[in-house]
Amino acid sequence: MADLKLMKGNEALAEAAIRAGVDAYFGYPITPQSEVIEYLMSQQPEKRTGMVVLQAESEVAAINMVYGAASTGKKVMTSSSSPGISLKLEGISYLAGAELPAVIVNVVRGGPGLGTIQPSQADYFQSVKGGGHGDYKLYVLAPASVQEMSDFVADAFDIAFKYRAPVLILSDGLIGQMMEKVVLKDEKPRLSNEEIIKQYGSWAVTGKKDRERNIITSLDLQAEKMEARVHRLLKKYGQMEKEDLRYEEVHCEDAEYLFVAYGSSARIALKAVELAREKGIKAGLLRPITLFPFPKKQLFKLADQVKGMLSVELNAGQMVEDVRLAVEHKVPVEHFGRTGGIIHTPEEVLEALEQKIMNHGSIRHHKTRESGILQN
Amino acid sequence: MEVLDIIKPENQVFCKTKLMTDTSLSYCPGCGHGTAHNLTMEVIDELGIAENTIGVAPVGCSVLAYDFMNIDMTQAAHGRAPALATAISRLWPEKYVFTYQGDGDLAAIGTAETIHACNRGENIVIIFVNNGIYGMTGGQMAPTTLSGMKTSTSPYGRDVEKMGAPIRMTELISNLPGVYYATRQSVHTHKHARKAKKAIQKAFENTRLNKGLSFVEIVSNCNSGWKMTPNDANHWMEENMFPYFPLGDIKVDGKLKSVAQ
Numbered sequence: 001m002a003d004l005k006l007m008k009g010n011e012a013l014a015e016a017a018i019r020a021g022v023d024a025y026f027g028y029p030i031t032p033q034s035e036v037i038e039y040l041m042s043q044q045p046e047k048r049t050g051m052v053v054l055q056a057e058s059e060v061a062a063i064n065m066v067y068g069a070a071s072t073g074k075k076v077m078t079s080s081s082s083p084g085i086s087l088k089l090e091g092i093s094y095l096a097g098a099e100l101p102a103v104i105v106n107v108v109r110g111g112p113g114l115g116t117i118q119p120s121q122a123d124y125f126q127s128v129k130g131g132g133h134g135d136y137k138l139y140v141l142a143p144a145s146v147q148e149m150s151d152f153v154a155d156a157f158d159i160a161f162k163y164r165a166p167v168l169i170l171s172d173g174l175i176g177q178m179m180e181k182v183v184l185k186d187e188k189p190r191l192s193n194e195e196i197i198k199q200y201g202s203w204a205v206t207g208k209k210d211r212e213r214n215i216i217t218s219l220d221l222q223a224e225k226m227e228a229r230v231h232r233l234l235k236k237y238g239q240m241e242k243e244d245l246r247y248e249e250v251h252c253e254d255a256e257y258l259f260v261a262y263g264s265s266a267r268i269a270l271k272a273v274e275l276a277r278e279k280g281i282k283a284g285l286l287r288p289i290t291l292f293p294f295p296k297k298q299l300f301k302l303a304d305q306v307k308g309m310l311s312v313e314l315n316a317g318q319m320v321e322d323v324r325l326a327v328e329h330k331v332p333v334e335h336f337g338r339t340g341g342i343i344h345t346p347e348e349v350l351e352a353l354e355q356k357i358m359n360h361g362s363i364r365h366h367k368t369r370e371s372g373i374l375q376n
Numbered sequence: 377m378e379v380l381d382i383i384k385p386e387n388q389v390f391c392k393t394k395l396m397t398d399t400s401l402s403y404c405p406g407c408g409h410g411t412a413h414n415l416t417m418e419v420i421d422e423l424g425i426a427e428n429t430i431g432v433a434p435v436g437c438s439v440l441a442y443d444f445m446n447i448d449m450t451q452a453a454h455g456r457a458p459a460l461a462t463a464i465s466r467l468w469p470e471k472y473v474f475t476y477q478g479d480g481d482l483a484a485i486g487t488a489e490t491i492h493a494c495n496r497g498e499n500i501v502i503i504f505v506n507n508g509i510y511g512m513t514g515g516q517m518a519p520t521t522l523s524g525m526k527t528s529t530s531p532y533g534r535d536v537e538k539m540g541a542p543i544r545m546t547e548l549i550s551n552l553p554g555v556y557y558a559t560r561q562s563v564h565t566h567k568h569a570r571k572a573k574k575a576i577q578k579a580f581e582n583t584r585l586n587k588g589l590s591f592v593e594i595v596s597n598c599n600s601g602w603k604m605t606p607n608d609a610n611h612w613m614e615e616n617m618f619p620y621f622p623l624g625d626i627k628v629d630g631k632l633k634s635v636a637q
Contacts, residue, residue: 024466024467026463052463052467054463054466056459057488057489057492060459060488060489061459061489061492062459064459064460064463065460065463067450067452067453067456067460067463068432068452068459068461068463068464069464069466071430071450072430072450072464072467072468090453094453098450098451205430205448205449205450205464206430206448206471207426207427207428207447207448207468207471208426208446208448209427209428213442213449215442215448215451216449216450216451217442217450217451219439219451
């Protein structure tokens, strides 16, 4: 029987964590994602599944608790919102460097600085271009519904342990706060300590028993060793691109114009596709589900078919750069998005397509222009 | 009699613990870290808990502690060792978890993590080596640098009016209810090292009894950072560090022994 519920995105994510057999959650309250730790605390997961939930003294402490737990092969996660994620970036870089599996959730709010508590997608660069220091990437999943907030928890852990790498769920205040129906997965038991030692004993620090000691570190003072570590990471990222890219195409078969949008913007762009089709404009939507890996090849291919693309984002123009890189100037690519916590309407999005792409976009090998911010 | 006959196992009265690797220590000759490492590993060996111990290495001179300590170890970001230890101890309550940290790591950048792990009374051991200077980065001022002491970032001496007074971390945390045991030791003579070893032993026994947080400060030297010979550094430590950082137990079995200064 499907376990159908009406839930907030943040709560669905928290419930999914308990059901996915997560061993621990460490967090620090911040709007708009405090429901995650509140929900977890209300569920007393120590009693339900033995899951440890602890409110840390800061985001910095929380991500380092994640690092400690991940060092021992446990399934561990944290969540925060933009300013808090900035604080976690040092720890995230260490997780990547030390090759530790963990899941980090960012329910994005507007920035920079303290910014606003309203929804935003302005942390795209921070999420896919590294964010923290050093040569690393995060596997980034972008949920567009409460259902995906729930489903992506288990998916994220599968990837994190497949690659021994940190995975980011990049949500936003809209998806985190809104209520929607969600079908919850069945509860999976947590691994026992013996199972963890058996499965991850080759690297995890669980006590040196019947083997050589394990060491978790991101430090290699010898340049050659450090370069080898970076190459090992690059190999993982290459494999992610080959094996674990995820995206969704809507009405792309006959599309002449393409919206590219993820997360909450994808929902709005989807409505804009409907409005466009009603007006006789053949619009389609490509929704990257993973922001890294990014659907570069699919965009490159679609650039042979469509007359132009509009990257729709709740920010001043970030993903648009990756779309442009992917299509290699074959068609015009423009950005449209509101910032500061304002959510664009489908009508605004369609109007932007008409003005920025359709009125300019029939020429191939079109020179890209700087996209305007907050236009129309 | 040949040398090899003399060093037969049955003739040995002492040997290096197997929990210290054969890797050459990266510390300066005369530095207290080697002794502090060795004592910690001897205690873990003698208690028979090596298979159930997880150590957390810091950032600082002892960042490579995991190269020398032959047990499972994870290396923390600067100052965050108590946060790692918190999570490990919560998830593996039957394990012995310890951090090994210096003064910059524990008392400057990691102050919040230190205080809150202590306040929660995590069932862990914190070994805090305080030599009043940043050794690894080349002799800069530490939060525990003595008043008037010259370092590369206080070249005219620490001016407490502008730079604050050196922090007595052990007294500070001993006032938190979660701290079960807080002591200050030294390892610069055999006598002191023996006492320090007993303190470390008590700390790990507290973990076994699930008593909460044990905090062992080791006041140590930094002859290269202090620009002294090892011998002079030890004398200077006795004359200058010990009056400000007096040795001895501060809190035992959850009870304060002396009023914090």
